[in-house]
Amino acid sequence: MGGYGDVIMIDENGKRMDGRGPADLREISIETGVVPVADGSCRMIWGTNEAIVSVYGPMEAHPRKIQRQDSAVLAVEYNMAPFSTTDRMRPGFNRRSKEISKVTKDALESVVLLELYPRSKIQVNIEIISAEAGTRCVGLTAASVALADAGIPMTDLVVSVASGKINDIVVCDLNKEEDNYGEADLPMGILPNTGELVFLQMDGNLSQEEFKQAWDYNMDAASRVHEIMKKALIGGDGK
Amino acid sequence: MSIPLVPKLLRAHLTELAENDKRIDERGQWDSRNLEIQHSVLPRAEGSAKVRIGDTIVYAGVKFQIMTPYEDRPNQGGLMCSAEVRPLAGRKYEPGPPSAESIELGRVVDRGIRESGCIDVDSLCIIPGEKAWQVILDLFAISDDGNLFDAFAIAGIVALKEAIIPAERFEVGEDSKLEVNGTPLMCSYHKVGGRFVYDASFREELGGDERIHITLGDNGNVHSLQKGLKGIFSADEFEEIMGHALERTKEIREIINSL
Numbered sequence: 155m156g157g158y159g160d161v162i163m164i165d166e167n168g169k170r171m172d173g174r175g176p177a178d179l180r181e182i183s184i185e186t187g188v189v190p191v192a193d194g195s196c197r198m199i200w201g202t203n204e205a206i207v208s209v210y211g212p213m214e215a216h217p218r219k220i221q222r223q224d225s226a227v228l229a230v231e232y233n234m235a236p237f238s239t240t241d242r243m244r245p246g247f248n249r250r251s252k253e254i255s256k257v258t259k260d261a262l263e264s265v266v267l268l269e270l271y272p273r274s275k276i277q278v279n280i281e282i283i284s285a286e287a288g289t290r291c292v293g294l295t296a297a298s299v300a301l302a303d304a305g306i307p308m309t310d311l312v313v314s315v316a317s318g319k320i321n322d323i324v325v326c327d328l329n330k331e332e333d334n335y336g337e338a339d340l341p342m343g344i345l346p347n348t349g350e351l352v353f354l355q356m357d358g359n360l361s362q363e364e365f366k367q368a369w370d371y372n373m374d375a376a377s378r379v380h381e382i383m384k385k386a387l388i389g390g391d392g393k
Numbered sequence: 394m395s396i397p398l399v400p401k402l403l404r405a406h407l408t409e410l411a412e413n414d415k416r417i418d419e420r421g422q423w424d425s426r427n428l429e430i431q432h433s434v435l436p437r438a439e440g441s442a443k444v445r446i447g448d449t450i451v452y453a454g455v456k457f458q459i460m461t462p463y464e465d466r467p468n469q470g471g472l473m474c475s476a477e478v479r480p481l482a483g484r485k486y487e488p489g490p491p492s493a494e495s496i497e498l499g500r501v502v503d504r505g506i507r508e509s510g511c512i513d514v515d516s517l518c519i520i521p522g523e524k525a526w527q528v529i530l531d532l533f534a535i536s537d538d539g540n541l542f543d544a545f546a547i548a549g550i551v552a553l554k555e556a557i558i559p560a561e562r563f564e565v566g567e568d569s570k571l572e573v574n575g576t577p578l579m580c581s582y583h584k585v586g587g588r589f590v591y592d593a594s595f596r597e598e599l600g601g602d603e604r605i606h607i608t609l610g611d612n613g614n615v616h617s618l619q620k621g622l623k624g625i626f627s628a629d630e631f632e633e634i635m636g637h638a639l640e641r642t643k644e645i646r647e648i649i650n651s652l
């Protein structure tokens with residue numbers, strides 16, 4: 155969090171720089187089947203974020219030493235394409251990407267019924283094609299859609315949204331400027347059917363009241379995003 | 394990957410098809426799959442393109458950096474071209490450092506564009522000896538169903554042709570269009586079932602032998618050649634594919650110029 159308090163990002167009427175109110179989400183669209191050679195895939199556009207996710211498997215886990223006798227292994231790769239950011243993102247090892255891959259995997263392992271596929275592997279690849287703010291949320295949400303598109307059994311989809319604080323006001327779904335100059339960020343991974351959580355991070359500075367507000371914004375937003383996800387999976391294209 | 398057995402059966406099948414002048418997806422020997430080209434598709438890139446050939450999908454994005462010119466060429470900027478094929482694009486790709494194949498891929502496309510001279514590196518100089526633009530062309534595969542080479546080469550030149558130098562963001566003058574003089578294009582041929590075919594699909598690559606890549610400029614001049622994988626070819630075979638490449642690059646160039 156940058157914490158530059160002098161940048162005005164929300165006016166006295168609660169209107170944000172991009173015209174949204176505090177609880178509003180950026181525009182979201184989802185399309186499945188965008189990687190024809192994959193077993194499941196999806197493209198999710200969220201504001202000017204764009205993520206493409208492909209899922210391969212269940213397939214033979216290779217090499218053999220990674221196999222688990224009682225369940226499948228889930229491998230998750232999160233990566234930002236070199237042209238996804240304003241300054242070019244240099245390809246190669248990146249600590250941030252490693253951490254996001256890990257927490258995304260931890261979240262997805264909580265919902266995928268891995269025990270149905272002993273000794274096999276399910277590979278989830280998240281590529282951020284265009285980054286604005288909140289790419290980890292877009293990546294996790296899109297990954298759960300791609301897994302569903304691949305027909306892999308799960309207890310629920312995962313909706314990931316973040317709320318934060320700008321100019322001392324709690325708002326939902328930070329955009330790029332709000333993320334750069336804001337004072338806090340609370341991304342959560344929510345199971346929309348039960349309201350349970352599989353992913354939680356936070357950084358910045360929130361009072362107990364502000365934290366509660368951010369939490370509630372995320373919960374409300376999750377049900378709205380869930381509707382879009384369901385539509386992409388079952389509606390529209392006749393699937 | 395768990396596919397070493399399949400190619401043997403596939404090879405036999407492909408040979409049988411070739412003997413009857415057929416291909417696995419019913420195309421003729423020199424037919425391409427459906428080609429779609431889109432430009433301005435990436436909001437964060439200074440120039441971009443998306444190319445789809447059949448089920449092969451790739452992106453190209455152009456970014457700029459400021460570099461110190463090389464001492465022996467104080468008036469020149471630079472061009473860098475890198476290709477990435479990550480696990481997203483197919484089950485045979487593993488995470489980790491780039492494989493020899495994807496390095497070859499990037500370098501072959503790079504040579505075609507660089508050697509054609511379509512990017513005038515002298516025009517990239519900002520302050521001689523101190524500052525110059527480095528053009529970075531990133532090629533990124535979304536779905537590999539064969540012939541990434543041609544898809545990358547088309548996406549690369551289309552992205553360069555619409556690139557804007559972001560001088561204002563770097564506070565070194567006004568934004569301007571990157572000068573690109575020419576449209577070098579690559580055509581790739583794979584030996585499948587004992588004969589060369591154009592625009593091989595993934596299955597043809599898997600059960601085929603050597604491949605040849607030819608990059609030709611606007612006037613038909615040859616700018617890069619590459620023979621990859623194990624295999625032997627004759628001068629007559631080469632002459633035949635060169636003839637096809639001359640025609641095909643003209644067709645693709647017309648499509649690009651009409652975008």
